[in-house]
Amino acid sequence: MAVEGSKMCFVSAFMFVATAATLLTPDKGFEVTMGTVTKTHIKLAVAACAVIVSYRLLKSTNKQVEPAILFSDTKKMKAILVKSYGTHPMEIGTIARPRVTKATDVLIRVKAASLNPIDYRVKEGYGRNMLEHIRTKLGFSNEFPFVIGRDCSGVVEEVGELVMNFKPGDEVWTSVMLFHPAGTLAQYFLTSERDVSLKPKNMTHTQSASLPYVINTSYPALQKAGVNPSSAKGKRVLVLAGTGGIGSFVIQLLKAWECHVTTTCSADGFEMVRSLGADDVIDYKKESLVSAMEGKERFDYVFCTRGGNDTYRSCLAVCRSGGAVVTIVTPVMRNLDRFGFIIGSVVNLVDKIKIKIPQKLFYGKLFVHSFHEQSGARLGEIAELVQEGKIRACIDTTYDMLDANDALNRVKQGHARGKMVVTIPDYDH
Structure with a gap:
């Protein structure tokens, strides 16, 4: 009953704050991606958000979030660390390795990882409001340090007891969701079996690392x-x-x-x-x-x-x-950064409705926002196309781990011809 009571309190608080947001909205509205969001737009979106949030909270289960176990082994590894937001350089440091704790865990010894435009943006603080909210919900208690890198290719080091499709020594590739603070620019990366696939046999680790994300x-x-x-x-x-x-x-x-x-x-x-x-x-x-x-x-x-x-x-x-x-490329995280989590969510909903509904109703055109979605099965499907010679890796430049900052700067400059890939050596500790 106490848990249900806390949910009701949260629903009430959300509706109160969201309603207050309509009162605080300037008469002239907000300038967003597709035009101006007016006070009327905000009111309609608040009502929709309140219903959705109320329903999801009241229908959710009471199970506790299992704290994430990251960087917790007695063994050490080298990683490229982001210790605060901004444009300052990342640091290479020695930290605890992740360890296998769940039956479906796969620990990968990373051979190469790629960098994407989202990496430098997140390093500089882009999407901070949303990412911190999701990380907290998932049990990631420490904001810093975090490791960038959204994909990698490497060798399976250890697996959980229920992992059936992979064994130590297998060469694999994988990608990771944006909110995860344990990125791939490190010697070891821990993930779930469902997000892993055997890498293409006709590609090197450097080539394979350029594709999963x-x-x-x-x-x-x-x-x-x-x-x-x-x-x-x-x-x-x-x-x-x-x-x-x-x-x-x-x-x-x-x-x-x-x-x-x-x-x-x-x-x-x-x-x-x-x-x-x-x-x-x-x-x-x-x-x-x-x-x-x-x-x-x-x-x-x-x-x-x-x-x-x-x-x-x-x-x-x-x-x-x-x-x-x-x-x-959507305005979702930008709006959350600019307006805060609650008002930003409302603005995102209005922003989407203002373009999606008119285009569909009046012009018969579908307009869709899409985000990264992990899938080992999808990687396996593409691996077959790679092995058939229908897809190849496109790499602009390859960097050593010590030059990771140069790699990230190259990504930030734009106009690359393919991906930036960072090779990860086997350092001794």
Whole structure:
């Protein structure tokens, strides 16, 4: 009864604070991604959020969150540590290794890890409000230090007693969710069996490390837009930023699914994207999407790797009626950082409704936000395509662990041709 009472108190508190948010909203509203959020928008979203939060809390179970066990072994390892938010350099340090405690745990000795744009943003504090909230809920008590890196390739060191598909010595790859403070830029990484797959046999660890995060970010995004192996054949798809880590993979995956692919990049990237299979290329420095597609057939699907109001509108403009635009760059964490968790959640809901509903009702176009979703099975499916020669790794530069800061700076500069990969040596302690 005490637990249920605390839930009711939380629901009441949420509704009180959310209602107060409507009173604090300026008459002129907030300027957000797709325009202005007015006081009326806030009121409607608050009502929806209150119902959703109330329902989920009252239907949730009473089980306690099991504290996460990270960096807790008596054995040590080297890792690249973020000790505070900002632009200052990361530090290489010696910390406790993670250890196998659950029956489904897989401990991986990391051979290589890749870096993504989200890594430098999180290091500098992007998404702090949401990430801290989720980490607390999952039992991660310490904010610092944390380790960046969203994917890796390595060798299984140890497994839990119920792990059936992997054994010590297996070469594997995996990715990790953004909120997890134990990233892959370390000698060892602990994860669950369900998130692991045997890496492609015809790739090195350095090559394999460049792909898991982009696979588990882009594949589910395509599925949400309605693109999959059975529906893709012959479809016209636009992929923004084809020379980047995400874009270079998506081009290859869509060609493996027999799509017609158009991509954007600058002139010096034309050769690269055509080698990946792109049928048409738009030089974004010379012409806009809308002007480039004037008088031409619109796309069935648009895969957006850039954020912002203008980008979304351009993508929707070149998408046909009945088609879909999916973006992996959303304003969700930015709004939570700017407005706080409660008001930010309301603004996110309004932001989404203002573009999604009108596009669907009046133009017949689906607009979808998508996020990274871990899946070992998905990695296994792509590993088969890699081994068939249909997908290859695209690596801009490879760095040693000691040069991890240089690697992150290179990512931050943008305009990379593929991924940045950091190799992890076997240090002695």
